[in-house]
Amino acid sequence: MPEQRDQAAGEADEERVLISGRVRASVRKRLRMYAAANDENLQDLLDRAIDEYLKKRGG
Numbered sequence: 001m002p003e004q005r006d007q008a009a010g011e012a013d014e015e016r017v018l019i020s021g022r023v024r025a026s027v028r029k030r031l032r033m034y035a036a037a038n039d040e041n042l043q044d045l046l047d048r049a050i051d052e053y054l055k056k057r058g059g
Contacts, residue, residue, distance in 0.1 A: 016047075
């Protein structure tokens with residue numbers, strides 16, 4: 001996990017933009033619980049999760 005945090009820190013200069021979407025309430029709860037348990041910012045967690053998803057699928 002430290003490598004992922006270092007990578008996110010290296011990308012901190014990139015502009016963040018607003019996206020809009022809805023998730024199931026249970027997914028939101030799991031995200032928030034995971035972020036809190038791992039002392040992570042929810043925004044960084046979402047950014048990394050979407051990035052990993054896209055990389056795995058060639059996006």
